[in-house]
Amino acid sequence: MREGARRSWKVREALAFAHRELASAGVAQPAREARRLLALALVEPFPALGPDDPLPRFYLRRFRSLVECRRRGVPFPLLEGRVGFLDFELKVRPGVFVPRPETEELAERAMAVARTLPPQPKALDLGTGTGALAIAIARARPDIKVLAVDRSQKALSCAAWNVRSLGLVGRVELRRSSWFSAIEGKFHLIVANPPYIPRKALPKLPREVRNFDPRAALDGGEGGLRAIKHIVAHAPRYLHQGGWLLIEIGDGQGKEVMRFAQEGVGLVETEVERDLAGKERFFLARCR
């Protein structure tokens, strides 16, 4: 940090400093972010500080290092170490994909399906990350058992923390698996939000995504559909008759995913739905 490293600052000076730093780094809504970062720096219990109060050195140091992280593009949830998802909160940590609002829409569809399933149903979440989808499904249907898998050990330990803190141990099982490689048996519902960004588009992603989400959570291979096609091709073997497959896809991928699914023999009632922003986002199908 460059300015006024030695003297103590008033709250309003600290906020003005943060505003300048964030605005010059191209952060949208720098005033709002400066206040959020200050609130984060002040931790609990929130000291009652007015704009002309001096900011105690300990908090000033914390605040300045948070501003610096934000300047470098560290996403807010990673600074806070948590993110809201539907009506619950998830721990997030570096190296684990931060769940996005459009995935809440996938979760809502999966929860609606889960409520229609026969007693003691089983669900599978492929590429669980923080555990967001598996946890949402388990909370929606008290007698369901969810198996949640990921290839990343970091993701699995983050998901384990979330499963524990939300009281779902015994209802959400976590397992290391590359897609279906360590899966046996059949499920009533399979959900996945796999990596689906075409490889050549990765460098053009916003830096918050490009630099802080794990590449394995984003990289969908040459055309973006490598993981999606793998899941569509293999899912029928792991679904009960009439079982559901729900996959998050990228905008513009719907036609190709539909064509691929319809070429196979295992899936019926295939459909692509749009998210609230009007983008193609969800592939839905049932097992023949």
Ligand SMILES: C[S@@+](CC[C@H](N)C(=O)[O-])C[C@H]1O[C@@H](n2cnc3c(N)ncnc32)[C@H](O)[C@@H]1O
């Ligand atoms: C886009 S993230 C989705 C995470 C979480 N389901 C969500 O919606 O927030 C994709 C996840 O798939 C995982 N993944 C990537 N390749 C995988 C593979 N071959 N097998 C299992 N999981 C994989 C990544 O580690 C990452 O956690």
